[in-house]
Amino acid sequence: MTTRRRAAPDATRRSEESRRAILAAAFDLVGQVGYARLSIEGIAARAGVGKQTIYRWWPSKGAVLFDAFLMLSEGETGRPALPDTGDLEADLKAVLRSTVAELNDPRYDEPMRALNTEILHDPALAAAYAERLDGPLKEAKKERLRSAQRAGELRADLDLDVAVEMVWGPLLNRWLQRSGPLTPHYADSIVETALNGLRRPTRRRRDQH
Amino acid sequence: MTTRRRAAPDATRRSEESRRAILAAAFDLVGQVGYARLSIEGIAARAGVGKQTIYRWWPSKGAVLFDAFLMLSEGETGRPALPDTGDLEADLKAVLRSTVAELNDPRYDEPMRALNTEILHDPALAAAYAERLDGPLKEAKKERLRSAQRAGELRADLDLDVAVEMVWGPLLNRWLQRSGPLTPHYADSIVETALNGLRRPTRRRRDQH
Known part of the structure; x- marks a missing residue:
């Protein structure tokens, strides 16, 4: 769902860390406040990133949440x-x-x-x-x-x-x-x-x- | 779901007609525009009543839609x-x-x-x-x-x-x-x-x- 520019290995690693922090924050936050009150602002604050970082990768809170589930399921090894x-x-x-x-x-x-x-x-x-x-x-x-x-x-x-x-x-x-x-x-x-x-x-x- | 004041028979009948017009309008409208774009304003316009008439009887568009389904099911005779x-x-x-x-x-x-x-x-x-x-x-x-x-x-x-x-x-x-x-x-x-x-x-x- 995301398009990434080619980047130096360090930048790639930092991006990946931000991405995982955002997804984990979205998952935790929706469990606490419910989907109706989940916001990109809230996710950004909890993940310690700027709002724009999230909007660069995802168009909506639904898309973030979807990728959070995908990360969870990919955490399990293999098919x-x-x-x-x-x-x-x-x-x-x-x-x-x-x-x-x-x-x-x-x-x-x-x-x-x-x-x-x-x-x-x-x-x-x-x-x-x-x-x-x-x-x-x-x-x-x-x-x-x-x-x-x-x-x-x-x-x-x-x-x-x-x-x-x-x-x-x-x-x-x-x-x-x-x-x-x-x-x-x-x-x-x-x-x-x-x-x-x-x-x-x-x-x-x-x-x- | 509604509390009605005692009223003369004619007023009761007119209320009942308005109520049915509102419920029919809500049901038709949601089928056309979808739930996200369904609004009390839209229902009122379609039913030919004022917004306040709807708010007098129902707290939300969800409550209107619910009663619309109830009217449909009550239309069928008996249990x-x-x-x-x-x-x-x-x-x-x-x-x-x-x-x-x-x-x-x-x-x-x-x-x-x-x-x-x-x-x-x-x-x-x-x-x-x-x-x-x-x-x-x-x-x-x-x-x-x-x-x-x-x-x-x-x-x-x-x-x-x-x-x-x-x-x-x-x-x-x-x-x-x-x-x-x-x-x-x-x-x-x-x-x-x-x-x-x-x-x-x-x-x-x-x-x-």
């Missing part, structure tokens, strides 16, 4: 991957329980809520989000489901996009709409319901005849 | 109910296909997007939404699932809140995040996947041994 112990149900429960814990942490809740709602009204940001942040994560989720298909745990004819939405959609909605508690029990319940389906098993129905 | 032909899969597909059609209609997309995103940042509006708009609808969804449980179509031990999220959550997310096409085929696919689950049926797995 994202879900745990694969061979037991899909256990792996998905572990992942959803850790997501639930993150969403209950005020340090993450507000920045992620801000990013998610910006996306809803800004198709350009939504496209950048889909490509650079959500895309690699979604691919990791689908890869874990593919592995379970190969192991014979999942149906071979699943639409994997729908399958991913089935596991992660309910949690995202409940969080965004604050429509219910986010608990470890809830995380487990989603995984079990998504895997087993709502329908009463055919076998038990046959037993009745 | 909301889902179709119940005895075939849950067919009924859910019909409901989700009609939701998909509504979300693809620009007249509804923008107002509903606006309401949904206001809710994400306004816990008071979220509570009003949960109680007066989403609540009765959610109860209708659960009632349809309960009926299917009584008919032996669904598992008896389902968490009905999770079950509702499993059917409607993926669609809401895909719409809000613009993460994929909203088609009749997609509506059907959600219903089938939610009902049958992701897991490969046990019977087929047993056949392999």
Whole structure:
């Protein structure tokens, strides 16, 4: 998202340090004051840089916040991957329980809520989000489901996009709409319901005849 | 949400007409200009009333829009109910296909997007939404699932809140995040996947041994 001029190594290093300080400041600040009251001025003051330094690299506070999330995700080494112990149900429960814990942490809740709602009204940001942040994560989720298909745990004819939405959609909605508690029990319940389906098993129905 | 003084019948009727004109204007206008550019001034001009008339009844444009949705839902007679032909899969597909059609209609997309995103940042509006708009609808969804449980179509031990999220959550997310096409085929696919689950049926797995 940024265009940099060629510079001496020292200047490059100082730029990179400023950039990281700004992104860290944006992330911390939005968690404290909320997105509505987040301002470029506030980020600049907290990062110890001038406002113009920020405007040189980013057009808006939404763009700064987006890059802050990108920095966080790049901090993790390599491509994202879900745990694969061979037991899909256990792996998905572990992942959803850790997501639930993150969403209950005020340090993450507000920045992620801000990013998610910006996306809803800004198709350009939504496209950048889909490509650079959500895309690699979604691919990791689908890869874990593919592995379970190969192991014979999942149906071979699943639409994997729908399958991913089935596991992660309910949690995202409940969080965004604050429509219910986010608990470890809830995380487990989603995984079990998504895997087993709502329908009463055919076998038990046959037993009745 | 409004407090009315006692008034002669004619004045009451005129008030009610103004109120309905304002709500209809808000709904139409947000569909045309988007929520960010929706203003009390604009609503007043379109409804042919003074700005003060609106401020007398509503504190904000979000509150006007909320009541506009309430008026729409009250326009339907009695409590909301889902179709119940005895075939849950067919009924859910019909409901989700009609939701998909509504979300693809620009007249509804923008107002509903606006309401949904206001809710994400306004816990008071979220509570009003949960109680007066989403609540009765959610109860209708659960009632349809309960009926299917009584008919032996669904598992008896389902968490009905999770079950509702499993059917409607993926669609809401895909719409809000613009993460994929909203088609009749997609509506059907959600219903089938939610009902049958992701897991490969046990019977087929047993056949392999």
